[in-house]
Amino acid sequence: MPEEGLAWSAKNQLLSYEEMLRLVTILAGLGIDKVRLTGGEPFVRKDLVYFMRELKAIKGIKQLSITTNGTAPVETIAQMKALGIHAVNLSLDSLNPERFARITRRNEFDKVWSYFEELMNQGLRTKINAVVMEEHNLEDILPMVALTEKHSVSVRFIEEMPFNGGSKGYQKIKWNYEKILHHILNKHPQALRLDDHSSSTSYNYKVPGYAGSFGVIPAYSRAICATCDRIRITPKGELKTCLYQNGGFSFRDYMRAGATDKDLQAKFREHFGRRAKNGFEAEQNKEQSASFESMATIGG
Structure with missing residues (x-):
């Protein structure tokens, strides 16, 4: 997080x-069948379990x-299990x-570990x-992999991305996914590459005999753009068909101006139809002066 903190948005x-x-109901009608809630921290919103229950009830999800x-x-874990939540991603950059x-x-840390x-x-x-940051947590890479020996958990190492809200000058990263993977395989040369599904954003491996697996996500290198099928709607209702794009169409304002469901459906189709072919094209289309928005405001 930036040392100076973040400017909070009005409700x-x-x-x-x-x-x-x-919006999710309309997207489900267009073929979207998987939803992930991200943050910040989703549980800072009141009655989140109620909201998850309503999402699960949408036809097509x-x-x-x-x-x-x-x-x-x-206690929220038992509630999620009772709801039939598909998976939980835990953001944890250091052990x-x-x-x-x-x-x-x-x-x-103790609270998160519990x-x-x-x-x-x-x-x-x-x-x-786990976001790999050269100045902060390289010592945690191998202990994170070791965590998969006894626990049925998938650890994903993510290249550091330039989404710092302009809080610091951003340089090219040294620890890209290839270097991260090389570092791990030096320790675990017997690790086996797993078969990734067609739209996977990670390259996944498993150490024989270990309960879990590990993977690397080339978020900065963008080597997975060709098969990415994800969209993102920010807490303020902006549609992002790529994290590297600047801004995004405001479905919040469009809805509040009186758009019908058919209007919303047509607007989604319009933006899906001109999605950038990859993150590099999306970044090139940014305004020259635009800095990268903080991931805390985009949605982690």
């Missing part, structure tokens, strides 16, 4: 649950997943409490998302 700038449910930072009460506190500016342990106890399908 009326954010989509309501009713507005989100309306087959999978509902969530990304969390693990600071929610552990060392001091490094964790420096990265997150929260001294809550959340992870309860996910394992409850048997929820779990992934750990």
Whole structure:
């Protein structure tokens, strides 16, 4: 997180649950069948379990997943299991409490670790998302892989991306997915490449005999753009067909101006039809002066 913090948005700038449910219902009619809630931290919203239940009830939605930072009460895990949540992604960039506190500016590692342990106890399908940052957590890469020996967890190492809200000058990364993978395979040369599904955003591996797996996500290198089939709607209702694009069409404003469901459906089709072919094209289309927006405002 930026040391100076973030400017918080007024409540009326954010989509309501009713507005989100309306958009997902329209998207389900267009063939979208998987939904993931991300943050920030989704559980800071009141009545999130109610909202998840309503999402699950939408015709055509087959999978509902969530990304969390693990600071929610552990009781939410049993609630998600009862709802039939497909998977939980846990954002965790370090297994060392001091490094964790420096990265997150929260001294809550024990709380997050307890959340992870309860996910394992409850048997929820779990992934750990770890952003590899040269200045902060290289020492955590191999311990994260070791975590997969006893735990049925998928650890995903993500290349650092330039979404820092302009809070620092961004340089090209040294620890790209190839270097991360080389570092791991030096320790575990016996690791086997897994068969990834056609739209996977990660290259996945498993150490023989280990309960879990690990993978690398080339988020900065963008080597997975050709098969990416994801879209994102920000908390303020902006549609992003690529993380690297500048801004996005405001479905919040369009809805609040009186757009019908047919209008919304047509607008989605319009934007899907001119999606950038990859992240490099999307970045080239950005305004020259535009800095990258913080991931905390886009949705992690």
